[in-house]
């Protein structure tokens with residue numbers, strides 16, 4: 001895809017993220033790897049107002065186009081691309097249940113085999129740091145190496161995948177997992193989790209599972 005097509009795809013992904021109930025207001029941001037950097041949503045702009053000209057190119061050194069302001073979270077988007085060669089798209093949101101679990105500063109354990117969507121047996125929660133900082137990007141850099149989906153304490157979710165469709169799909173799956181976990185926590189009962197051996201089997205099966213969003 002060329003820059004215009006990728007920019008339109010970013011906007012469509014943002015709008016779909018809101019339609020799925022995964023975000024609100026101007027929270028969240030979306031990027032794709034592009035040339036020697038990435039294309040990313042602008043800061044503080046409602047998704048409905050974005051045009052392809054609003055999307056900002058940021059190079060791998062953090063330089064961006066004059067007259068445009070990229071998302072305040074461009075540091076952590078670049079950190080994801082630096083940490084993982086196997087992903088080309090990043091979605092960040094403040095989805096209700098993901099944010100709720102992140103406020104508890106908890107990772108989501110293996111409550112359901114679908115926890116394997118991130119590539120490991122839990123969805124990690126990285127420590128809190130102020131939005132838009134190098135410290136937050138550093139926590140993201142560490143956490144995203146373990147899992148393609150991570151919670152940011154007292155903030156929200158990051159999901160990274162091969163393309164935007166897959167990244168949004170992953171974000172949606174993790175929000176469902178987070179909603180189950182919040183319901184389970186509310187019961188006050190002990191929460192059983194799947195054993196590590198079973199999760200190893202599921203993780204292996206997921207490598208060739210065919211019903212995930214096509215590339």
Ligand SMILES: C[C@H](O)[C@@H](O)[C@@H](O)C(=O)COP(=O)(O)O
Pocket residue numbers: 026027028029041042043044045070071072073092131132
């Ligand atoms: C304060 C921001 O909303 C922050 O939470 C950021 O993480 C976010 O989600 C949206 O910021 P941008 O509009 O700068 O992408």
Ligand SMILES: [Zn+2]
Pocket residue numbers: 027028092093094131155156
């Ligand atoms: Zn945010």
